[in-house]
Structures are given as C-alpha cells and as structure tokens.
Amino acid sequence: MRKALLSSLLLCVCAPFALAAPRIAPERLAELASDDYWLALGHYERKTLGGWRSYVDDEKFFLSAQGEHDPQAELRATLDALYEPTSSGDRHAQCRYPARTRWLREKLQLTDLPQPSCDEFRTWYADVAPHSAVLVFPAAYLNSPSSMFGHTLLRIDPEGVDDQGSPLLSYALNFGAMIEGMDNSILYAWKGLAGGYPGLFSLVPYREKLSEYNRLENRDLWEYRLNLTPQETARMIEHVWELNQIRFDYYFFDENCSYRLLELLQVARPGLQLTNQFPLTAIPTDTVRAVKEAGLVERIDYRPSREKELLARAEPLSDDEREWALRLADDEKRLDDLQFAALPVERRALVQDAAYRLVRYRATGEERDNVGAARSYALLRAINRTPPPALTVERPGLPETGHESRTWQLGAGSRDGEAFAEYGLRMAYHDLNDNGAGFPIGAQIEILDLRVRQYEDEHWQLQRLDLASIRSLTPRNRLLQPLSWQVSTGLERVAGRDGKQTLVRQLNGGAGGSWALGDDLLGFALATTRLENNPDFAGFIAPALGFDTGLLWRNALGNLSLEARGDYFHNGEVRRALSLNQQWELSRNLGLRLTAQRDFSHFDQPRNELMLELRWYHY
Known part of the structure; x- marks a missing residue:
C-alpha cells in the first residue's frame, strides 16, 4: 500500500516534466520560424520596413500574444501547447492545429507527444476525404457588384471523382465577405473597398455552389484541375480546419477570394511564390493566370451557363x-x-x-x-x-488569355489645333475597345482611370478621373430580352464658359437595349440620366436627361466603336458628342488606339479632338 502511494506521488511530481516541450536551440528555432511552410501557415508577409505581419486579423488564431508579428514567438508557443495535457479534449492545440502539429512532429521528430483523440477533426476530415483539388472560376457577372470581376474557389475531390465519380459529391472551399443585413450595392462596394467586412473561409457541398453560380446567376464555370498530390491536398485541408471561424479583413481589390486561395496553394506546395505577384490588386483572372503559369494546372473543363x-x-x-x-x-x-x-x-x-x-x-x-x-x-x-440530339456548346476563349488588368496609357493629340500629350493609368480592367480575347462583346468594367494632360504651353491639367465605369450591353433576341445598362462616376472635363474646359463631378447612368446586327456587330440605344456638380452652374447639383447610342464592331484589326451621346440639363445647357474609336491589337498586352471626337455645347462653339494613344496592359 505504501509503495503504491509513493508511486502515485512520484507520477504527480514528474508528470509536468514528462509533458514539457523539448528545448530547441535558438538557431534551430529561428531556422524553423523562417521556413516557407511555417510562414504560409501563419499567413505572414514581410513588412516594407522590416519585420513581419500576418494577414490574419483574428487574435484567437494565435497562441502567442506576439504571434501576429513574430513567427518565432508563435512557433515557440505552439511547441509548448502541443505538450499540454490532453484533458482539454478537442480544444487541445494538436486538435486545433493539425497542420502545425504534423509539420513540427516531422521536423523535430517529436515521438513523445501526448495523444488527444481529436474526434471532431477526424470526423470532419473523413467526411471531406481530400484527394485532389480543382480551381473553379465562375466567370464575370455584371449584374452583381460582388461578382463583376468573376470569382475563384477550390473544389476538393475525394479519391476516384476524376475517373468515374460525380463532382456533386465534392466540397467547395470558398473565401468571401460575411455580410450581415441587407446592404445596398453602393454600401457594399464602399465597405468592400475599405475593408468593412470580415472575410471567412467556408466549406460547403459543391452542388450548392454549382447551383448558385451556374444556375442561379447564369454564369459560365471554368474548372482548372490542379496537379496537387493527395499529400499536398491533405496539407491544405488540414490548414483549412485551423482557419475555421477565423476572421480576415476582406478587401474587394486585394485581400479577396482569389488572394486567400493563393495563400492556401502555398500551404499545399511550400515554395510557390504566388501572393507576392499581387502587391496592389488581385483580380480573379490574373490569379488564375498566375496559377497556370506556376505549372499547377493539368486540365481545363468548361461548364456553360x-x-x-x-x-x-x-x-x-x-x-x-x-x-x-x-x-x-x-x-x-x-x-x-x-x-x-x-x-x-x-x-x-x-x-x-x-x-x-x-x-x-x-x-x-x-x-x-x-x-x-x-x-x-x-x-x-x-x-x-422524341429526344433531341445531344447538345454541344462551343467553348469560348479561356478567360485568362485576355489582356492583363492594369493599363498604362500614353497619347498625343490635338484639340482644335492645340497640341497636347496625355498620360493615363487605369487600375482595372477592360473597356469596350480593349482587346476582346477572353471578354464578351459589350462588357466594360473600369476602376480608377486617371488621365492627365500636358498642353504645348506647359499647362498641365487633370483631364478625368473615373472612379468606376461599368457597361453591360447584352444583346436581345426573340427568346431572351436582357436589359442593357451603364453607370459611371468621377471627375471629368466638360465645355465651360469663355472656351475653357471645366472640371466637374458627375454621376450618370442609363438603361435600354442592345441588338446583335451580325456575328461581330452590336448596336445599342440607352436613355440616360446625369447628376453634375459644375462651378459654371448656379445650382449645386444639375440634373440632365439624355441618350447614348452607337455601334460596336469587332473587326480584323481590333475593336471599333461609333457613339453619339447627348445630355439635356434642366437649366438649358445642352451637350452632345460624336466619337469614333478604333483600336489596333499589336499584341495581347499592347494596343494602339485612334480617338476622334466632336463636342457641342451651348457654352462654347463645336470643338474637334483627335488623339493617338499607346496602351500597355501590364499587371
């Protein structure tokens, strides 16, 4: 009896020491903390002025109080947590961080780790049964502000799906903004730009996402089967468990769905350099191109809407x-x-x-x-x-084959005999005259388009700054009657008093119809409205009604547009414009554009403008 009591006391005294994490040399600890895989697990990036920061904006993700900025402190805290008693059950660090656990066990040969059961993780992982992965790109859908650039998600397939199984049994891994309430489109866009929404990863049955994108929103789906091994896919899914209900800040242009998925691919295959290609914006088509250029894609499948x-x-x-x-x-x-x-x-x-x-x-x-x-x-x-023959849908051009999203512009022209040079930068990403490969005819999405002019007398002026300009000119036919529409807002130069141009703030939109007049010819006619803040007007805001009509022609050289616009203000001002644009495609990412325009205004005599512009599409 006395011997048994002594043995129990010895076990109680020695237990804390038996469960203590091993002592690791500082040099080895620093080496592990700078490993690509550990940095990927923590979503760390190096700050411009030195040091680290994690993209994870949820403090409960970190085990160290300094973990957000110190990968080494987080690694040390993780090692300590792995050796804690198993009494915490599914809340044990080994259960919460299976990817960290497996990697540290392999790197440090931790053979004496406690053995928690981790029933919740094991059940979840067995249900997902990850074996391979597919990058899914639902094409752009202009009628939804959250989808006008397209979207990316990952499909996680169990073994055998690629050969004889159904992908409807797979899971979809998605990152998106968590929106509470019913924000309108304008508020959604503003919060998306400013990081006003938290972003979360979610894993749902693929059939639900397939219905949402391919059926409910009538969007084409592109499926890029990745050449990840089963082990690499498993690594990625282990880390997804670590991100369960972990919040990131969501930004529409950079820290978005596509950027977060690139981070997961870097967990699957350490050493990939995907995210560092997108320091400012991460537009889905650009990220798909980056994945393809990294050699990750082995097959591409198309699902028409x-x-x-x-x-x-x-x-x-x-x-x-x-x-x-x-x-x-x-x-x-x-x-x-x-x-x-x-x-x-x-x-x-x-x-x-x-x-x-x-x-x-x-x-x-x-x-x-x-x-x-x-x-x-x-x-x-x-x-x-009476069954019909099998339906075949012609596969359109791959979306990633289109031009890159950022555009640098250099132009030279004349306005009523006065020469000027024009310099421009558009952050994203396509207008009606740009190279049409990979884009539907009649689609335009421009964000932050800046134009500055230098006249021959060394006079510089801001010519325009479009915050956003979106046009959806979808042709109508006997069976389908979609509405064509457009909206834009920003600063632009208009005819002013005494022959000068005035910089005004404006918001305008329009709706109407478009019609296919041939295989590569589109006609459109829209009724428009405009609100303008103009220092030449007596009122703070001047409304106008108008029209916008024209032709789009995809020809052997590129894209040509012929357009007539008019605005009739309540104060009597009338503005009309005729314009012609023809772009020649010198290469996928280089174009030469000729613009000719004649403006009419009650404030000024008719003015003619001609410009030749070189456009370089470069991320």
Missing part, C-alpha cells in the same frame, strides 16, 4: 420554330396543337427542348410554383418521347 445552353439549342431554329418555343414555354397545352404536330419529328424535338430550357431559365432564382412545375413536367414527357 443555363443561358448559354438555351442559346446554343435555339441557334439552329428558324424564326417560326423560335416562335413555337416561346408558345410552348408560355402554354404547354400547345404541344397538342395540330400545327406543331405537323412539324418534322426532328424539328419538334429541338423546339421542345428549347422551350423546356426557356422555362427553366425563366425560373432562375424564383420560388418553385405548381404551374411552372407542371409545364416543365409536360415538356419533359414530350422530350422523352
């Missing part, structure tokens, strides 16, 4: 057959119409399939209703009786 599938099915139909598709989509009873039954069987099959796809397209984002369900069912029964 519901809209693309509908248009592809309707493309071979005649005008009368498209009318029948519309009638069937409005009333399934027309399937029994004798005139419809008189169509050849193969034509009826195409029309029925187009009608069914139109019904499903119209139901996008809508609550399920009995009438729509009955119509879909009737059309499906007809399709089963």
Whole structure:
C-alpha cells in the first residue's frame, strides 16, 4: 500500500516534466520560424520596413500574444501547447492545429507527444476525404457588384471523382465577405473597398455552389484541375480546419477570394511564390493566370451557363420554330396543337427542348410554383418521347488569355489645333475597345482611370478621373430580352464658359437595349440620366436627361466603336458628342488606339479632338 502511494506521488511530481516541450536551440528555432511552410501557415508577409505581419486579423488564431508579428514567438508557443495535457479534449492545440502539429512532429521528430483523440477533426476530415483539388472560376457577372470581376474557389475531390465519380459529391472551399443585413450595392462596394467586412473561409457541398453560380446567376464555370498530390491536398485541408471561424479583413481589390486561395496553394506546395505577384490588386483572372503559369494546372473543363445552353439549342431554329418555343414555354397545352404536330419529328424535338430550357431559365432564382412545375413536367414527357440530339456548346476563349488588368496609357493629340500629350493609368480592367480575347462583346468594367494632360504651353491639367465605369450591353433576341445598362462616376472635363474646359463631378447612368446586327456587330440605344456638380452652374447639383447610342464592331484589326451621346440639363445647357474609336491589337498586352471626337455645347462653339494613344496592359 505504501509503495503504491509513493508511486502515485512520484507520477504527480514528474508528470509536468514528462509533458514539457523539448528545448530547441535558438538557431534551430529561428531556422524553423523562417521556413516557407511555417510562414504560409501563419499567413505572414514581410513588412516594407522590416519585420513581419500576418494577414490574419483574428487574435484567437494565435497562441502567442506576439504571434501576429513574430513567427518565432508563435512557433515557440505552439511547441509548448502541443505538450499540454490532453484533458482539454478537442480544444487541445494538436486538435486545433493539425497542420502545425504534423509539420513540427516531422521536423523535430517529436515521438513523445501526448495523444488527444481529436474526434471532431477526424470526423470532419473523413467526411471531406481530400484527394485532389480543382480551381473553379465562375466567370464575370455584371449584374452583381460582388461578382463583376468573376470569382475563384477550390473544389476538393475525394479519391476516384476524376475517373468515374460525380463532382456533386465534392466540397467547395470558398473565401468571401460575411455580410450581415441587407446592404445596398453602393454600401457594399464602399465597405468592400475599405475593408468593412470580415472575410471567412467556408466549406460547403459543391452542388450548392454549382447551383448558385451556374444556375442561379447564369454564369459560365471554368474548372482548372490542379496537379496537387493527395499529400499536398491533405496539407491544405488540414490548414483549412485551423482557419475555421477565423476572421480576415476582406478587401474587394486585394485581400479577396482569389488572394486567400493563393495563400492556401502555398500551404499545399511550400515554395510557390504566388501572393507576392499581387502587391496592389488581385483580380480573379490574373490569379488564375498566375496559377497556370506556376505549372499547377493539368486540365481545363468548361461548364456553360443555363443561358448559354438555351442559346446554343435555339441557334439552329428558324424564326417560326423560335416562335413555337416561346408558345410552348408560355402554354404547354400547345404541344397538342395540330400545327406543331405537323412539324418534322426532328424539328419538334429541338423546339421542345428549347422551350423546356426557356422555362427553366425563366425560373432562375424564383420560388418553385405548381404551374411552372407542371409545364416543365409536360415538356419533359414530350422530350422523352422524341429526344433531341445531344447538345454541344462551343467553348469560348479561356478567360485568362485576355489582356492583363492594369493599363498604362500614353497619347498625343490635338484639340482644335492645340497640341497636347496625355498620360493615363487605369487600375482595372477592360473597356469596350480593349482587346476582346477572353471578354464578351459589350462588357466594360473600369476602376480608377486617371488621365492627365500636358498642353504645348506647359499647362498641365487633370483631364478625368473615373472612379468606376461599368457597361453591360447584352444583346436581345426573340427568346431572351436582357436589359442593357451603364453607370459611371468621377471627375471629368466638360465645355465651360469663355472656351475653357471645366472640371466637374458627375454621376450618370442609363438603361435600354442592345441588338446583335451580325456575328461581330452590336448596336445599342440607352436613355440616360446625369447628376453634375459644375462651378459654371448656379445650382449645386444639375440634373440632365439624355441618350447614348452607337455601334460596336469587332473587326480584323481590333475593336471599333461609333457613339453619339447627348445630355439635356434642366437649366438649358445642352451637350452632345460624336466619337469614333478604333483600336489596333499589336499584341495581347499592347494596343494602339485612334480617338476622334466632336463636342457641342451651348457654352462654347463645336470643338474637334483627335488623339493617338499607346496602351500597355501590364499587371
């Protein structure tokens, strides 16, 4: 009895020493703390003036009070925490930080670590069953401010999915802003730019994301299968567990969905230098290009949107057959119409399939209703009786093959005989006349476009500063009738009194329609409104109504636009402009643009301007 009591006392006294972390030489500790993998696990970056900072903005991620700025202190604290008693269960450091644990165990050969069960992590990891990864790029969707640059996420596949399984059983790994409440588009954009939202990682079934992007938002999906090994994929998912409910600041242009995923890829394959390519902005197409250039992509798959599938099915139909598709989509009873039954069987099959796809397209984002369900069912029964041929959708150009997102501009021109040089910088990322490869015709997204002019008398002036300029000119057809729209805001020069140009603040927008006049020719007409703060006007804000109409033509040289605009202010001022722009594509990232414009204003005589501009697209 006395011997047993003595043994128990000895165990109690010795236990703290048995669980103490090993002493590591300072040189070895510093070496480990500067390892690429440890820095990737902590999301550390080197500050401009020396030292470190972590992108993680959540103090509960760190075990050391200095962990946010000191990788070595965080490593030392992690070592100590790994040897704590297992009584804390799933809150033990080994359970919270499986990626750190595995790496330190391998590097330091820690064979005497305590053995907590970590049931929550093991269950979660077994459910995800990571084996391989796919980078998914839902293409740009201009009707949503959060999606107008596109998006990236990772699909995590279990073993066998690439050969015979279904990706619907996989998980989607996403980083996004956590938005509470119902912020409007303007407030969303402002908070996104200023870091007003926290960002979180989430892991959800891939079928949910597929429905959200490919079906609900009618966005094309590009899937880039990565050549990560099962071990590299497992490393990445271990770290995702460490980031569960950990907050990052979310910034629309740099610390966004794409940037965070690049950090995860650097955890999967230490030594990749992906994030340091994006010191200012991380636009999804640029990050996809960086992943591809790093040699990570082994295959690319394309999933067309519901809209693309509908248009592809309707493309071979005649005008009368498209009318029948519309009638069937409005009333399934027309399937029994004798005139419809008189169509050849193969034509009826195409029309029925187009009608069914139109019904499903119209139901996008809508609550399920009995009438729509009955119509879909009737059309499906007809399709089963006379099945159409398999649908093939032509794959568009890869989005990453387009020009890079930042543009430097150097121009020389003349305004009514007065010569000038113009210097410009646009942070992002495409206008109607830019190289169209990888971009849909009629799409424009410009952010922070600065133009400065130097006239021949050494007079310098700010010519314009567009904070944002967005145009969505989607062509209408018999089956689909999308609204074309545009909005822009910023500073610009307009005709002023005494023949001078006045710098004004403006906000304008418009809506109307666009029509495909040929394979590469688009016409548009929009009604516009404008609010302007002009020192030449008596009122603080002057409203105007107007129009904007023109043609876009993708030709053998590049892109040509011919445009007529007008603004009719309530105070009697009238402004009109005719402009022509033709860009020649010298290479993917180099263009030469000719601009000719004639301006009319009640304040001034008509003015003519001509400019030749070299545009260099460079991240």
